Amino acid sequence: MPYRIKRSTEGDIVTFTLSGVLDAQHVAKLQLLVGQELALGVVLDLREVTRADRQGIHFLVAARNRGIELTNVPEYVLTWMAAERDDD
Numbered sequence: 001m002p003y004r005i006k007r008s009t010e011g012d013i014v015t016f017t018l019s020g021v022l023d024a025q026h027v028a029k030l031q032l033l034v035g036q037e038l039a040l041g042v043v044l045d046l047r048e049v050t051r052a053d054r055q056g057i058h059f060l061v062a063a064r065n066r067g068i069e070l071t072n073v074p075e076y077v078l079t080w081m082a083a084e085r086d087d088d
Contacts, residue, residue, distance in 0.1 A: 005030060013041040019048030022056035031059065034068065047072035057084055 003020035014037040016030070034042055044063060052060070057080050064070055064081075073081075 005033065007033070009040075013043060015043040015045055017045040017048065020050060022046075022049050022052040022059075024053060024055040027055050027059045034063065038066075041069070043069045043071055045071045046074060046077060049074060049077065052077055052080070054084075057081055061085055 003022070003026045004018070005026075006017040006019075008015050008017070016033065018030070020026075022030075034044075042063075044060070046060075057077065060070060060073075060077065061081050061084050
């Protein structure tokens with residue numbers, strides 16, 4: 001499955017719906033897109049993420065720490081995020 005980012009807005013909230021594999025290459029693009037929207041509320045919808053690598057997980061942990069809301073996070077991603085946070 002190719003990686004896709006779908007942007008939608010509702011009021012002052014920008015939602016990026018991610019699908020496919022969240023890896024280092026896609027994190028770079030996502031960081032740029034999210035950085036452009038930080039004046040608004042940002043939500044990352046992970047419902048269609050099929051796999052993530054370590055850099056993808058680090059990005060998600062950092063995003064959540066910056067106040068970005070994560071929704072529909074797969075259980076394995078939550079578990080990995082918690083493990084990464086515990087390692088810090």
